[in-house]
Amino acid sequence: xxxxxxSVRKRDHLAKLSGTALYVGDYRDDDILVGKMLRSSxxxxxxxxxxxxxxxxxxxxxDAKDVPGDNNVNIIKDDTPVFARETVExxxxxxxxxxxxxKLVVExxxxxxxxxxxxxxxxxxxxxxDVFFFEYEYKKGDIAKAFAEADRVIEETFETGYQEQVYLExxxxxxxxxxxxxxxxxxxxxxPYYIKNAATRALGLPPEKVRIAQDVTGGGxxxxxxxxxxxxxxxxxxxxxxxxxxxxxxxxREDIEYxxxxxxxxxxxRVAIKDGRVTAMDIDITYNGGAYxxxxxxxxxxxxxxxxxxxxxxxxxxxxxxxxxxxVPNGAFRGFGAPQTFFTAEMMMTHVAKALGEDPxxxxxxHMVVQGDxxxxxxxxxxxxxxPAMIAKVDSMCDYRKKKAAYSEPQTGRYRRGIGxxxxxxxxxxxxxxxxxxxxxxxxxxxxxxxxxxxxxxxxDMGQGLxxxxxxxxxxxxxxxxxxxxxxxPDTDEVPDSGPTVASRSLxxxxxxxxxxxxxxxxxxVDGEEQLIEEHYVQPDFLIPFSLDTFSGDAYPTYSWGVVxxxxxxxxxxxxxxxxxxxGSYDVGTPMDYxxxxxxxxxxxxxxxxYASMEQMNxxxxxxxxxxxxxxxxxxxxxxxxxxDIDLYVAESYPFGPYGAKGAGELPCVGAPAAYIEAMEQAxxxxxxxxHIPFSAEDALKAMRGGQL
Amino acid sequence: MxxxxxxxxxxxxxxxxxxxxxxxxxxxxxYYKLTGTKCGCKEGECGACSIIMDGELINSCMVxxxxxxxADIMTIEGFSETERFKxxxxxxxxxxxxxxxxxxxGMVMATEALLRKHPHPTEEEIRDGLSGxxxxxxxxxxxxxxxxxxxxxxxxxx
Numbered sequence: 001x002x003x004x005x006x007s008v009r010k011r012d013h014l015a016k017l018s019g020t021a022l023y024v025g026d027y028r029d030d031d032i033l034v035g036k037m038l039r040s041s042x043x044x045x046x047x048x049x050x051x052x053x054x055x056x057x058x059x060x061x062x063d064a065k066d067v068p069g070d071n072n073v074n075i076i077k078d079d080t081p082v083f084a085r086e087t088v089e090x091x092x093x094x095x096x097x098x099x100x101x102x103k104l105v106v107e108x109x110x111x112x113x114x115x116x117x118x119x120x121x122x123x124x125x126x127x128x129x130d131v132f133f134f135e136y137e138y139k140k141g142d143i144a145k146a147f148a149e150a151d152r153v154i155e156e157t158f159e160t161g162y163q164e165q166v167y168l169e170x171x172x173x174x175x176x177x178x179x180x181x182x183x184x185x186x187x188x189x190x191x192p193y194y195i196k197n198a199a200t201r202a203l204g205l206p207p208e209k210v211r212i213a214q215d216v217t218g219g220g221x222x223x224x225x226x227x228x229x230x231x232x233x234x235x236x237x238x239x240x241x242x243x244x245x246x247x248x249x250x251x252x253r254e255d256i257e258y259x260x261x262x263x264x265x266x267x268x269x270r271v272a273i274k275d276g277r278v279t280a281m282d283i284d285i286t287y288n289g290g291a292y293x294x295x296x297x298x299x300x301x302x303x304x305x306x307x308x309x310x311x312x313x314x315x316x317x318x319x320x321x322x323x324x325x326x327x328v329p330n331g332a333f334r335g336f337g338a339p340q341t342f343f344t345a346e347m348m349m350t351h352v353a354k355a356l357g358e359d360p361x362x363x364x365x366x367h368m369v370v371q372g373d374x375x376x377x378x379x380x381x382x383x384x385x386x387x388p389a390m391i392a393k394v395d396s397m398c399d400y401r402k403k404k405a406a407y408s409e410p411q412t413g414r415y416r417r418g419i420g421x422x423x424x425x426x427x428x429x430x431x432x433x434x435x436x437x438x439x440x441x442x443x444x445x446x447x448x449x450x451x452x453x454x455x456x457x458x459x460x461d462m463g464q465g466l467x468x469x470x471x472x473x474x475x476x477x478x479x480x481x482x483x484x485x486x487x488x489x490p491d492t493d494e495v496p497d498s499g500p501t502v503a504s505r506s507l508x509x510x511x512x513x514x515x516x517x518x519x520x521x522x523x524x525x526v527d528g529e530e531q532l533i534e535e536h537y538v539q540p541d542f543l544i545p546f547s548l549d550t551f552s553g554d555a556y557p558t559y560s561w562g563v564v565x566x567x568x569x570x571x572x573x574x575x576x577x578x579x580x581x582x583x584g585s586y587d588v589g590t591p592m593d594y595x596x597x598x599x600x601x602x603x604x605x606x607x608x609x610x611y612a613s614m615e616q617m618n619x620x621x622x623x624x625x626x627x628x629x630x631x632x633x634x635x636x637x638x639x640x641x642x643x644x645d646i647d648l649y650v651a652e653s654y655p656f657g658p659y660g661a662k663g664a665g666e667l668p669c670v671g672a673p674a675a676y677i678e679a680m681e682q683a684x685x686x687x688x689x690x691x692h693i694p695f696s697a698e699d700a701l702k703a704m705r706g707g708q709l
Numbered sequence: 710m711x712x713x714x715x716x717x718x719x720x721x722x723x724x725x726x727x728x729x730x731x732x733x734x735x736x737x738x739x740y741y742k743l744t745g746t747k748c749g750c751k752e753g754e755c756g757a758c759s760i761i762m763d764g765e766l767i768n769s770c771m772v773x774x775x776x777x778x779x780a781d782i783m784t785i786e787g788f789s790e791t792e793r794f795k796x797x798x799x800x801x802x803x804x805x806x807x808x809x810x811x812x813x814x815g816m817v818m819a820t821e822a823l824l825r826k827h828p829h830p831t832e833e834e835i836r837d838g839l840s841g842x843x844x845x846x847x848x849x850x851x852x853x854x855x856x857x858x859x860x861x862x863x864x865x866x867x
Contacts, residue, residue, distance in 0.1 A: 009802040016810025017798055017817060019745015019785035026744035166845050168749050168757060168811035218747075218811030219845055252750040463809030463846045595805035595851070602848035603808065630754035630843070638839040638849040642832070646850075 004476050004659045005650070007595035011467040011487070016216070024172045024187035024215040025249045032174070033060075033099040035238055035248035036106045038113055039258065040088035040095055043122035043326040043623030047088060047095060051114040056100070059109065063096030066241040069204025073230045074197050077133075080292040080329065082202050082233040087120070089291035090326050091624050092258030094230075099238050099246050122326035124623050126266060126288045131324035133289050134297045136304060138551030140378060141315030146280030150272035154352055158269070158344040159692040160673075162617040163262035163610075165333055166635050167462075169218020170255040173231045174247040175239035178211075183236050186213040189228040190220045191500035192458050196492050198229035199236050210236075213491035220462040221607070221669075222332030225502050226294050227259050257628040260294060260331030261617070263287040263322075265303070265340040269348045272315070276356060278349070278367060280315035283307045285341065289322035290329035296322040299330075301431050301548070303337030305555045308376050309345030310387065310423045311367040316376055318551075326623050332502065334604065335426070335669040339611065342424045343693060346674030350420075350681075351689065359404070360678065361421055365391070368423065379544050379554030383654065387423055390563040390585040390649050394421065397645055398583045400565050407682050416685075417580070419567045420678025424671040427556030428654075428663030429505040432546035436539040442496040443513040445474065445521050447531040453478065453521070455487040455514055457498035459506045464665055465596040466506055472592060473511050473658050477518035496534075504560070504663025507592055508654070513537060515658040540656045558654050560667045561587040564605065566675040570683040575701035577680065579641045582609060582672065587649040589662035594648065597664055601646045604668025610636045612673035612693045716777045719787025729775035734758045736774055737784060745785035745814045749843070756842030759815035759822075760784050766822035766841070785814035788821060796863035797821070797855070806855040808846035815842050820856050828867040829860055 015021035038050070038061075052061045064071050064083040071085065072078040084095045098109045123129045147153065173187035185199055192212040199210045212232070217224065231248060238246040250259070265287045272280035285304060289296040304320040353363035369375075371384050395401055403419045411417065429435055444456040453474055461467040471485035478485075488494075498510045517535040524531065546553035567580040584605050591597035614634045617627040627633040646668075653660030673693050680695055681688040684703050692699075714725040718741065725736065734751070737743045737760070746769055749757030753771040760769045761783045788794050797820055800806075807813050816839065823830060823838025830838065835856045836849070844852065860867070 007805060010805050010807060012810065013802050013805075013807050014798065016807050016813050017801055018789040018794075019743075019747075019814040021810055022744075023747075023811065025748070026738075028739075028742050028744065166843075168755065168809060168843065168845055169747070170749075217809065219809040221845070252752070252755075465805070465808070593805070599805055599808060599847055599851050602850045603844075603846045604848075606848035607845070629752060630750050631752065635843060635845065637841075637843065638836040638853065641848070642836055644848060644850055 004472060005591045005594045007593050008468065008472065008482060010465060011471065012461065021216045023169055023218055024174050024247065029245065032245045032247050033101055034103045034106050035097050035099045035235055035246045036110055037094045038096045038098065038110055040084065040091060040093040042088060042117050042119055043091050043124065044120040045088050045117035046086060046120065047084060048116040048118055050095060053109060053112040056105065059098065059100035059105065060242045061096055061098055062238045062241045067202055067237050068240060069202045073233050074201045075226050075229060075294050076297055077293040080230060080294060082237060090328050092328060094234060097234055097238050099242060099244065122623050124325055124327065126286050126323040126325060129323040129325055133293045133322040133324055134300055135321040136301065136551065137319045138377060139317050140376060143280050143282060143315045143317040146315040147272045150274050150279060152273040153270060154273065154355055155270045156348060156351060156691060158267045158347060160265045160340045160343055161694050162264050163333060163615055164256050164617060164633060165221040165223030167219030167221055167223055170250040170252060171227055171231055171259055172249040173228060173235050174245065175235040176245040177239055177243060182209050182211050183240060184211045185232045185236050187215050187228065188217045188224060189214050190224045190460050190462060190502060192460065192490050192492050193497045194500055195229050195232045199232050202233040203236055203240060211491065211493045214460045214489045217460060217462040221334045222336065223259060224462065225332040225500065227331065252630065253628045256633055257625045258328055260329050262333040263289065263296065263299060263330040263340065267341065267344040269344060271348060271352055273352065278311065278313055278352060281308055281313050282317045285320040287322045288325055288330060290325060290327045292329040294329045294331040296330065298431060299332065299337040303341045305376055305427065305431065306338045307341040307345060309342060309349060310369055310425055311349065312369045312373050327619055328625065334607065334666045336503065336666065338426060338670050339608065339673065342670050343673045346422045347677060350678050364423055375555065377555050378552045382542060383558055384652060386561055386587050386649060386652055387563065390561060390587060393585045393647055393649065394563045394565050394583050397647065398565050398567060398581055403567065414572050415569050416572060416683040417569050418679035418682030419565060420675040420682065421563065421565045422671045422675035424562045425559040426504060426663060426667040426670050428508055428558050428560055429556060430503050431555050432548055433539065435509060435537060439499040441499040441510055441513060441537040443498045443510060443517055443535050444496055445517045445533045447521060449528055449530050451527065452484045452486065453480065455485065456495040457510055458490045458495050459498055459510050460490060460501045464600060465593065469507060469592040469596060470511065470514055473514050474518045477515050478522050504666045507661050508657040508663050509537060511592065511658040511661060512656060557656065558662055560662045560664065562667050562671045564671045564675045566672060566679045568676065568679045568683055570680065570700055572704050575697035577613065577697065577700060579609065581643040581645065582641055583645050584668065585647040585649050586667055587652050588664035588667060589652055589654045589657055590650060590660035591648055592661055597648060598646060600665055601648065601668045602644060605644060605646065605672055606636050606641055608669050608672035609641055609676060612676040613695060616694050616696060714774055714778050716779060717781045719783055725774060727774065729773065731774045732770055733772040733774060733777060734769040737769060743784050743786050747811055747814060749811065756819065757812050757815045759818040759842060761818055761822055766819055785817060788818065793821060793863060793866050796866060797859045800859035800862060801855040803858060804851045804854045806847060806851035812842055812844040816844065816852055820859065824860055824867040
């Protein structure tokens, strides 16, 4: 039998390639009304009056008054309104929605609408914000003693910028009231049951009156974890108020400017050093949450837990907070808080090494955790830490150590080179015990009388390949040809809640439930009969229970590991940078499909390089995001990183994932920035000290002219 | 007076009697119901709406219907009927180059356009030929590999 990792042709390949796959924007029914948001033009204001123009026949306006249930979107803290309350809290906040058959008329109605505001003073800067949505703190060891005994203390502050997901299909959702009174919402999404919970509450309906189905989804990257819950409530409210089919497809500018992004952060590190070793880190992290909480609590938790990187730091004090600002709420983006702190932890270690006159990689290697070490939260690295072998692999791919030494010699020409390496992990699955206490995943396998098997689960394929990999697991366990296993786009009327498609959890956790259900089905198989097998999540018993109150225990059952090297060449005249090569080794346990996992790693690595370099976004002094189009929010093209070599490190096997699989999707989005910036510092000369991403051509020019970075 | 716009769409002569200032992308999707052509930005930046017009790769969001008079336009729906598509299909499938799929019909059209120009492209020519089409999922490597395979396997077709 073929190994599970052997690649197959993806299930959705031909429909997508030939353009026949139906994304929600592709339905061409004549009776669909176009929905467009009336959005706040002020960062903070009281809405005094909305002067809606006379509506032509067949056109509608809906707002908070039309919300039949609770005007709060169920996410975590439920503070995000479906439509604005008496105040608006950020530029772009939806106040209401116009609906009608002709998009041009709807757009004219929007232009003809006057909103009367009483402007209030917005808070735009996290340094001046005094509203903290969440604050946490945890400690390990004896921080005071470590600093008292240190022979050197180094302090630095880092900043990381926004990053926009840029799924190629913008946010898009459709709703209608079915003849039996059920509200049917379908579209582009990661988490059908999150939407079901949110819509049930906003509509004031019992769960059996709300049905959610995923359409073909053109990318998510976290951006379609929580935001579709908001959009779903809005289109569903409009569908109920008008009795019509309502579809809202965001324009690109609307999507970039007014949907959640990776949280910008500001992170202060104090590091105690004794006898050439880091003995303690005192870390203070602030994430810009934007105007509402959405998923910020869990994003911050993950960021804080990773704040000491892959290093054994015996004494830790980690404080973190999410500051409210009157800007678009930030939320989930592949990596989920970890890309920020892995950048800062890696740069801090690099800078400490330089300050001590040691090679950064050698310094990091002396501090890396090994199996059995305790984690930042007093949990345990239960399994092998394969970083040394992965570093050796990357070194062999790009001749890292030799180039690092060569580029350290003084460089004098117009073009200067540098190379850097970043070490990181991604904690697989939800933080803490959420999987056991909140998610409680259920999957079912339905065998039909003709011997075909249908996987019933709520996880979504947004491009990462679950429609192929889930059936591969069942086929492998049952010894059936793949053609006899079906996994369709989930519909909450058909499938149980196997949890959201987030946190690199689907293959590891839900995939394992599918495997176990397949084992049962095989044992109980009766030809010619319809059979139904149900499987529930059980937390592995090796875990040290995690407490969120004290941030103690195993935050994650296992870790996926990554090593990335970046080699760059900076042009001292133009400030522009050429990426000569990106080299990665990723350990996600056993790949469930070699090509699919490789594609995930390559795509994530490029996103991560974009985060470090070209993906610049900021807002002006009114709180308006200026980089709202592809002409000024630049993502990498096929030309930008022509050489990207990725190795899948497959020697590790996680005993509680299917055939040894661990979390995969987010890992490649975590690590590249620190490697890129270390390479940049080397190219710019050894005194260069970079403390922020993204790092632009303008930044490089400033650095080369001896300016402040 | 004939106020209609006459052009060839996927090999068939058609007549459009709507407004000459309408966007080709909207007309393809809304009027001809050819929804394989995707809208990613409507500003000519992302390439999701790529079609082939008179032999050139074009962002259909940047074309007014008036420009289509006499033009020969091929969309993914027409191209997917060809022998060349079968080669591209096999090549993309072999390396799992399709993830979310939203950029993919445009990528396929870009692949066709670049192989017409360079039947045996270098990697640089492939990357250059795809550089007007944004993909956020793949990091482009798999798509570049797929185009290389298609060029090799389709030897003589382009």
